[in-house]
Amino acid sequence: MERSVGSETHEIAGRTPSPEAAAEQPLVHRLKAGEDAAYADLVAAHSGRMLAVAARICPEEAEDVLQEAFISAFKAMPKFDGRSLLGTWLHRITVNAALMRRRSRSRRREVDVEGLMPRFRGGFFEATPEPVPEPVTAGGLLDIEQKKAVWAAIERLPEDYRTVVVLRDMEGLSSSAVAASLGVSDALVRQRLHRARLALTKLLAASEFAGAGAS
Amino acid sequence: MSNPQPGDSDFVPPGGITCERCVEFLLDHSEGTLMPEELRAFEEHIAACPPCGAYLANYTRVARLAEAAGGPSPGSLPAPQRLIDAILRARRHSHG
Numbered sequence: 001m002e003r004s005v006g007s008e009t010h011e012i013a014g015r016t017p018s019p020e021a022a023a024e025q026p027l028v029h030r031l032k033a034g035e036d037a038a039y040a041d042l043v044a045a046h047s048g049r050m051l052a053v054a055a056r057i058c059p060e061e062a063e064d065v066l067q068e069a070f071i072s073a074f075k076a077m078p079k080f081d082g083r084s085l086l087g088t089w090l091h092r093i094t095v096n097a098a099l100m101r102r103r104s105r106s107r108r109r110e111v112d113v114e115g116l117m118p119r120f121r122g123g124f125f126e127a128t129p130e131p132v133p134e135p136v137t138a139g140g141l142l143d144i145e146q147k148k149a150v151w152a153a154i155e156r157l158p159e160d161y162r163t164v165v166v167l168r169d170m171e172g173l174s175s176s177a178v179a180a181s182l183g184v185s186d187a188l189v190r191q192r193l194h195r196a197r198l199a200l201t202k203l204l205a206a207s208e209f210a211g212a213g214a215s
Numbered sequence: 216m217s218n219p220q221p222g223d224s225d226f227v228p229p230g231g232i233t234c235e236r237c238v239e240f241l242l243d244h245s246e247g248t249l250m251p252e253e254l255r256a257f258e259e260h261i262a263a264c265p266p267c268g269a270y271l272a273n274y275t276r277v278a279r280l281a282e283a284a285g286g287p288s289p290g291s292l293p294a295p296q297r298l299i300d301a302i303l304r305a306r307r308h309s310h311g
Contacts, residue, residue, distance in 0.1 A: 034310070036303075043302055047294035063298055070302045074309070118270065123233030124221040125266035132273045135280070142283045150284035169281035194242040201273040204280065 024086055031077050043070060046087055050094045056170055057098035069097040084180070092181050095171070099163065102155070111156045116199035130205040153203040161196040168193050230259030237267045241274045 030038030047066060054065035073093050080089060119126065135146050142150065154165055167178045168189070175193070179186045220226060230237070237260045243249045244257055261268050 036307070039306055040303055043294075043299050047299055047302070051294045051298075066294065066298065067302055067305065071305060071309070074306050118235075118238055120233070120235045122221050123235045124228070125234045125264075125270075128266040128269045129273060131269060132276045132280070134276060142280070147284045150280050154281065154284070165281055169278055170284065172282070190242060197242070197274055197277050198238070200277040200281070201270070204277060205273065 020085060021082065025082075028080065028082065028086070032080070039074070042086065046090050049087070050090055053091060053094045053171065054098050057095065057166060058101050061101055062098075065094065065098045065101050068101070069094040072097060088177075088181070095163075095167065095181075099159075099166070109156060110158050111199065111203070113158060113161060113195055113199045116202045117195070118198060129201065132201055132204045149207055150204070153200055153207050156203060157196055157199060161192050161199070164189055164192040165196045165200070228260070229263035230256035230261075232256045232260050234260075234264060234267050237261065237264070238270060241271065244271075245275065245278060 027038055027041060031042060047070075050069060051062055051066050054069070055062035058065050069090070073090055076093070080086075084092075118129065135142060154162055157165065163182065164178060167173045167181065168175065173181070175186050175189045179189045182189070221228070232240075237257060240249060240253060240257045243253070249257060261271055
């Protein structure tokens, strides 16, 4: 499941805006003018998706995250430069708000990713790696304990890696959309995702996930 | 007589690639972006190398677990009206 929002990135200044971006311009002008009805339209149009994003990352406090995200967006609206669609911009703000909320809730013990990379001798594995347990679930869904265990492992990743896993694997964005969102190259996004997954194979094989309803 | 092992002078790695190279291919393999020659080498290596086969299974499972640890698809949860009202109230208060 990969959802690309790359096509939603639209340069406004110096280029002809895409039809989607052009269609948003009247709303953007009303927002910048501080029109109450425009803000009501913005919240009505985007709050559902933003709440779902917040719930993915911070399920216990999704509504608080949504409020914080909108307050941040309202403050930042005068600086909104139209480089992305409003929905893309709000998505990025929501992800940041949710990640910040999670950080403030728990003192994470970040791991050194380098120490979790596979070890080779002369380019070859010395032993078969420990398996990541396959959960027995209904319809491919994880129960709450399994989700917590997966999250606990993801939260131990350094922030740069964790953010990529959240956006790529959990939010389903394409690498190019993640790169645009974070302001880094596609290649760096892919490198971080690859190393994060390698690290997670060790973290999940060794975690309580094995005892959290998994077989 | 046992088969040649890594380090032996007559050892030929499965698929002609090392385990380290095989692991480097995992992301491209998961996205279907390996070149045909790389894919052939990868598949031959995986078929003959139990540690890499186990690593591939782990890598695939981790990506699936991260996806499954999310929640409902974005957009599937309408925000409650009381929450929308609270957000708009907060904006009005902050603007006096």
